[in-house]
Amino acid sequence: MSSSIRTLAPRAALVAATGAAAVVLAACGGDGADRAAGGAGNGDAGGHAPAGTPSPQGAHNPQDVAFAQGMIPHHRQALEMARLAADRASSGTVKDLAGRIEKAQDPEIRTMTGWLKSWGEKVPGGAGGGGMDHSASGRSGMPGMPGMMGGEDMAALEKLSGKAFDVRFLTLMVEHHEGAVEMAETEQSKGRYAPAKAMAGDIVTAQNAEIGEMNKLLGKSESKSAG
Known part of the structure; x- marks a missing residue:
């Protein structure tokens, strides 16, 4: 025993x-x-990943932060422009387009805000939670933000209605979308955070399609005006 x-x-x-x-x-x-x-708040959580291995979905770099911090105010301005169309546009097609823009970009703002909070980064502010500061004149007041409208452009758009609004809205939104595509393509090539790169790809696809749609509408408007 x-x-x-x-x-x-x-x-x-x-x-x-x-x-x-x-x-x-x-x-x-x-x-x-x-x-x-989860990443660290230093803007490059991928430092912990072993060399030669795929980046984990949670790893992000400074470009991902810049993408979210730039695209949030960019989207907010697009939403503000889209909401003007409800009362001012004469074309049902323009109103429908504006509604689709709002439906797509509002959730993206919330998603990018969540990323920045989880990374410990600053979330860009906005007037009234969604509006833009119109203090800048022209486009020069928004350096590094392709396609952003300045205060003069937005103020002028707010004063228009009917067909004049439709043409100006489409013209400005084409430029705005082109800027967003440019920012998204930079994220695709230089970003690291997988969900941000995926969103960037969605933005490129959707907004390029809308640019084509708006250019066709502008062509029709211009031909009617000329006739």
Whole structure:
């Protein structure tokens, strides 16, 4: 009996030690995964990924931050322009387009806001939660923001209605979309965060299609005006 007791004791100790080691390894592994998935607030969470391995979905870099911080106000201005169409546009097609723009871009703003908060980065402010500051005159007040309208453009658009509004809205929105596509293509080539790159791809596809649609509408408007 005493021999059996002596034999069981080391086995029990070995099992306990193995279990403790497993717990420690699991805890360490969890910390590493959390760092890779959640990212750090320094703008480059991918620093923890081993060289030569695919970036985890949660890794992001400064370009991803710049994309979200730039595209949020860009989208907000598009929403403001789209909402003007409800009361001012004469064309049902223009109103429908404006509604589609709002439906697509409002959720993207919320998604990008969530990314920035999770990364510990600043979320761009907006007048009334969705409007733009019109203090800038022309386009020069928005450096580094392709396609953004300045205060003069927006103020002029707000004063129009009917067919004049339709033409001006489409003209400005084409330019605005072209700027968004440019920003999205930069994210596609230089970004790291998989969901941001995927959103950028969606923006390029959807807004290029809308640019083509709006240019066709402008062609019809111009031909009618000339006639």
